Amino acid sequence: MLLLLGVLASAARVVINWDVGYVQVNRDGSSGSRRAIGVNGSLQIPPVFATKGGTLVLNVHNSLDVSTSIHAHGIFQNGTNFMDSPAMTVPSLYSTLMLDAPLYSNEAVYGPQTHAIVLKHLEYIELVIKNPSILLHPMHPHDHAFQIIEYDSIVNQSEPVLRYSTKCNAPMQRDTFVVPVNHYVKLRFRADNPGVWLLHCHMDVHFGMGMALTLIEAPDVLRRRPKVPETMLELCRAQGIRTEGNGAGNAGFDLAGLPTPPTIKP
């Protein structure tokens, strides 16, 4: 679940109570609704407003019959790797917007830690995620709901347990999907949402170790759209985050000075 923060210029201490439970939703447009996880009875989680320098206390009650995890995007989380993004000097979105053509379409300029993949506008993408590790991984894309079209153990790809053909009208859509131990999942989506989006493991400890990739989706279309608001650039300046150049804040393919990647812990 994603926590979005707005800024309000009053109380320094904000206490919020969330009740995480099941809700019925219909996101696929197919007949009938299905069970999803929401906050206080809604899939759309309530906005949270806090003051710069203030204290936010978020009490979360889990009404589900299973454990769940909640993490915040864009907030400094002590003990983790630079907020919740790959360790870059320049956030990839700014490199996409500010670099000259055709550099922004070259995955190498974003730096190896982003695992950037450049997608052409309106292409259909099939992505296979294999998990040969000893832990399951809940994978979470930003700004797409992927269709799950295949799923099976890694050793049996010829006859997957789940396989949808292009003729099937409604493969399930998910914005988080668990890839079990020794299994793979094949996903399909259309690159119809120009932007710079993360796809990452939703276990924060894995994310912090770098288990994420960056989709640079339709950068040519993205660059023709409205520019980054000045307030966002101000926020970056206030935090000393650079907004020009490649992933290392340099020209061309020079990645000198990139931060060191996070340490992989056992």
Ligand SMILES: *[C@@H]1O[C@H](CO)[C@@H](O)[C@H](O)[C@H]1NC(C)=O
């Ligand atoms: C969510 O519900 C709890 C009670 O279950 C309530 O105390 C709380 O104020 C609600 N939070 C929001 C943000 O509406």
Ligand SMILES: *[C@@H]1O[C@H](CO)[C@@H](O)[C@H](O)[C@H]1NC(C)=O
């Ligand atoms: C982060 O945590 C460490 C260890 O608890 C502490 O020394 C440090 O001051 C914290 N940093 C911030 C910015 O809160």
Ligand SMILES: *[C@@H]1O[C@H](CO)[C@@H](O)[C@H](O)[C@H]1NC(C)=O
């Ligand atoms: C592989 O697929 C075949 C055919 O569907 C099935 O009979 C077999 O049990 C599967 N093997 C494994 C290891 O899942």
